[in-house]
Amino acid sequence: MSTSSTPATENPIVLTTPTEREIHVERVFNASRHRVWTAYTDPGQIAQWWGRGNELVIERMEVRRGGHWRCVEHGPDGEHGFEGRYREVTPEEVLSYTFEWDGMPGHVIVETARFEELPDGRTRVVTTALFLTTEDRDGMLHSGMEQGMAESYRALDRLLAQG
Amino acid sequence: MSTSSTPATENPIVLTTPTEREIHVERVFNASRHRVWTAYTDPGQIAQWWGRGNELVIERMEVRRGGHWRCVEHGPDGEHGFEGRYREVTPEEVLSYTFEWDGMPGHVIVETARFEELPDGRTRVVTTALFLTTEDRDGMLHSGMEQGMAESYRALDRLLAQG
Numbered sequence: 001m002s003t004s005s006t007p008a009t010e011n012p013i014v015l016t017t018p019t020e021r022e023i024h025v026e027r028v029f030n031a032s033r034h035r036v037w038t039a040y041t042d043p044g045q046i047a048q049w050w051g052r053g054n055e056l057v058i059e060r061m062e063v064r065r066g067g068h069w070r071c072v073e074h075g076p077d078g079e080h081g082f083e084g085r086y087r088e089v090t091p092e093e094v095l096s097y098t099f100e101w102d103g104m105p106g107h108v109i110v111e112t113a114r115f116e117e118l119p120d121g122r123t124r125v126v127t128t129a130l131f132l133t134t135e136d137r138d139g140m141l142h143s144g145m146e147q148g149m150a151e152s153y154r155a156l157d158r159l160l161a162q163g
Numbered sequence: 164m165s166t167s168s169t170p171a172t173e174n175p176i177v178l179t180t181p182t183e184r185e186i187h188v189e190r191v192f193n194a195s196r197h198r199v200w201t202a203y204t205d206p207g208q209i210a211q212w213w214g215r216g217n218e219l220v221i222e223r224m225e226v227r228r229g230g231h232w233r234c235v236e237h238g239p240d241g242e243h244g245f246e247g248r249y250r251e252v253t254p255e256e257v258l259s260y261t262f263e264w265d266g267m268p269g270h271v272i273v274e275t276a277r278f279e280e281l282p283d284g285r286t287r288v289v290t291t292a293l294f295l296t297t298e299d300r301d302g303m304l305h306s307g308m309e310q311g312m313a314e315s316y317r318a319l320d321r322l323l324a325q326g
Contacts, residue, residue: 107250
């Protein structure tokens with residue numbers, strides 16, 4: 001008997017590094033594109049998955065080109081603030097924004113998520129992260145990012161399963 | 164007879180592009196390092212030179228690592244907002260911060276100014292701008308940046324000449 005809430009059929013993360021300053025991630029979600037877009041852009045829904053179970057206080061989330069966002073994760077090791085600004089918001093298609101962790105101010109990342117409708121009604125989210133330097137990129141890769149991302153995506157799976 | 168306020172001995176700007184994503188600028192100022200540092204970090208003084216004669220409203224200027232800055236230039240063609248965050252503040256030595264124009268949100272630049280004392284008591288400011296992409300860098304080079312910078316530096320010369 002398993003107590004894990006992870007479904008046996010969890011969709012895999014495909015992570016590649018196509019250039020020296022990028023991380024490319026693909027992940028399929030078992031929900032419509034409209035549903036997944038909402039989970040990425042509605043503050044109340046983001047708070048349910050992005051923090052992987054940690055409390056997430058969303059201080060600002062102006063989902064439009066030029067708008068700012070800022071959220072603070074309250075984890076067992078303390079508070080972590082993250083913030084940035086939206087570069088492109090094309091509903092249900094493209095969400096592009098800068099991303100900066102308070103612990104490394106000015107080490108800005110540009111994340112661009114593209115939402116692809118699959119023929120079976122599911123959605124593939126293709127996310128590219130562009131870093132200022134290879135050192136910043138490699139620092140992120142060695143920070144436990146992949147595990148944290150897997151946990152976030154699992155929390156998103158659970159949210160989407162609620163319909 | 165000249166009505167220009169530019170001194171005959173204006174110090175030249177030396178601009179180079181050492182890599183595909185950088186602009187490197189050197190400029191000497193006829194003042195001590197302490198004096199030049201203050202002109203770069205005191206909001207009241209920045210307002211006197213950075214806007215090249217245009218009104219500059221400084222909404223935020225927290226000169227410390229992780230602090231934010233934001234200012235709005237009121238020019239003949241309207242308002243232009245600029246903002247960013249300090250990456251490094253080492254008094255009188257290094258000032259590094261991100262720079263973003265509201266018109267191109269998320270196209271972040273990292274500017275790093277180093278202040279060098281010269282043996283004759285003057286100060287060389289060496290500024291490197293690192294862009295996310297070559298396209299962003301070239302866009303800046305073709306935007307009239309060099310002329311704007313020359314005007315700002317001339318205004319700074321005048322401020323420094325006031326002692």
